[in-house]
Amino acid sequence: MTIPDDRDIQGIDWRSKLTPEQYRVLREGGTEPAWTGPLNSNKAQGDYVCAGCGAPLFRSDDKYDSGSGWPSFTAPMGGEAVDEHHDVSHGMTRTEVKCAKCEGHLGHVFPDGPGFKGLRYCINSASLDFTADEAGADRANSDSDGGGD
Numbered sequence: 001m002t003i004p005d006d007r008d009i010q011g012i013d014w015r016s017k018l019t020p021e022q023y024r025v026l027r028e029g030g031t032e033p034a035w036t037g038p039l040n041s042n043k044a045q046g047d048y049v050c051a052g053c054g055a056p057l058f059r060s061d062d063k064y065d066s067g068s069g070w071p072s073f074t075a076p077m078g079g080e081a082v083d084e085h086h087d088v089s090h091g092m093t094r095t096e097v098k099c100a101k102c103e104g105h106l107g108h109v110f111p112d113g114p115g116f117k118g119l120r121y122c123i124n125s126a127s128l129d130f131t132a133d134e135a136g137a138d139r140a141n142s143d144s145d146g147g148g149d
């Protein structure tokens with residue numbers, strides 16, 4: 001269990017490290033327009049990491065097609081990858097999801113997802129980088145084509 005060095009994170013020049021869109025989402029809590037993120041339709045096996053600090057956040061196995069236009073997950077990777085905060089901005093009560101390491105804004109979690117927890121982590125593509133699994137590390141390729149709604 002490693003505690004990130006806050007000084008490292010806080011010393012980062014986010015404006016030069018991130019694209020303007022990433023900065024707007026991660027550091028200013030913005031939301032990208034639906035269907036614009038390159039990772040929304042990504043179905044490759046691998047890890048979704050924080051675009052700000054590189055911390056692993058979500059796993060491709062937990063990604064599903066919610067039809068919302070944003071990458072959606074049923075659960076984050078492990079219990080400490082993300083922080084969840086009560087968010088009452090914009091006249092709505094939502095739960096904001098942040099990177100636990102750099103506190104970058106990722107998206108929101110809604111109670112309308114599939115799976116046994118019934119959660120939908122609705123995450124901005126701009127907040128994420130994708131690291132594909134290495135060739136050969138072929139995990140159980142059970143592509144259950146859920147079909148139908």
Ligand SMILES: [Zn+2]
Nearest residue numbers: 050053099102
């Ligand atoms: Zn981060």
